[in-house]
Amino acid sequence: MKPDIRRVTWKSASETLKDIRFKVFVEEQAVPVEEELDGMDEVSTHFIATLDGNPVGVARLMPSGQIGRMAVLMPYRKHGIGALLLRAAVKEALQNGHTEPFLHAQTHALSFYAANGFVAFGDIFLDAGIEHRAMRYNGGV
DSSP states (O other): OOOEEEEEOHHHHHHHHHHHHIIIIIIITOOOHHHHOOSOGGGSEEEEEEETTEEEEEEEEOTTSEEEEEEEOGGGTTSSHHHHHHHHHHHHHHHTTOSSOEEEEEGGGHHHHHHTTEEEEEEEEEETTEEEEEEEEOOOO
């Protein structure tokens, strides 16, 4: 079955969004809770991927055009769900007038974002103790 991607608000779906993000970032990657909840959720646009009605992934688009908090639960990775979430966030960003949506990719995921139209720039930096690199959308997908 194909995943369903829905655009949601923090107010309407915060529990689901937090549940998936905490499982991926806080539990799997040991990101401190205070860094995961950065105060930007209420002003951002969110996306939830569901499979057979069950939430399996999330993404966030901030007002600046930055895409982030991309998280797919472990059993559902490598099935295209992340790409669908990313495309939804890019589409929303472009519709909101952001000509170059951008993100901070964990270095292990650089090839995923590159395959989805993003180009890396700048140096590697640490965020929550994890190596990241800035990337901007260059179109093409």
